[in-house]
């Protein structure tokens with residue numbers, strides 16, 4: 474076994490923990506906090522949360538992050554506004570976009586230039602200064618971004634998504650409050666859940682093999698399957714919301730320490746070229762990627778869920794049936810994407826692609842994409 478480390482921020486879980494526990498946590502670490510949030514939290518929670526924060530002696534200011542995935546110009550613009558506020562730290566309360574934005578802004582307020590200058594592959598600079606403290610509060614159960622050390626950002630002029638990644642980007646704390654996820658609509662819930670499922674699966678079998686990532690996949694993949702099946706019929710089921718939120722956080726830890734694979738390698742490429750939500754792209758291509766990979770690796774056979782389905786062939790069959798039950802598309806035909814399979818494969822060079830468990834010939838990936846488009 475190669476040398477390894479396992480790093481995660483401290484994680485707090487509980488119904489309502491984003492009031493007293495979070496605010497107490499913040500009050501020991503600074504007085505003035507920039508709170509990055511989505512419109513959902515702004516409309517439903519902010520005015521009450523702000524009042525309670527004042528009771529804890531905190532100064533808080535709302536910075537709304539617009540929907541869609543974060544882009545370089547959006548992060549740069551928000552960085553300027555947050556910098557002008559001069560906070561002691563940043564709180565990100567929202568889905569993956571909000572958390573990735575908060576994380577990137579925490580770094581960029583203490584660095585010169587644009588965030589694009591520091592992204593993997595497209596930038597030439599490295600982060601050199603300790604970011605502002607930031608705290609992650611997810612309101613969707615998907616990206617696990619609250620427990621990762623990278624922020625995924627779209628570079629519009631290159632039509633790619635790339636990571637701002639550094640060991641200094643871990644959050645100071647993670648607060649998992651299932652109450653914040655209760656009102657998420659089914660589309661958001663299922664896309665996020667498929668993303669979390671993919672994180673756990675890809676990290677468990679990645680080339681950067683990490684034994685803890687495999688353990689987390691064995692423990693939590695089943696919770697995502699059960700949780701999504703339940704929430705499709707009962708969107709306010711508290712136990713299912715708990716399961717998904719904890720599993721998605723486990724997925725974040727797993728990917729941050731164990732890496733990802735080709736689903737995310739291709740999703741990064743499509744994310745720069747289309748507006749299809751990230752989790753939906755992962756869900757659509759997941760079983761197809763496993764089908765290709767399993768011809769070149771036996772790593773999937775380590776997973777308890779794969780063993781339960783009689784091996785990787787049965788697992789692929791299960792995935793395609795499960796997707797049907799969830800209402801997830803089997804291909805991209807209804808989007809009429811007009812994309813070239815050869816170009817998708819050529820552009821998919823991110824770090825996730827390099828951690829794929831098998832070295833698959835480009836011709837196999839191209840054939841897969843021809844079937845999907």
Ligand SMILES: [Fe+2]
Pocket residue numbers: 616668672737751755
């Ligand atoms: Fe993802």
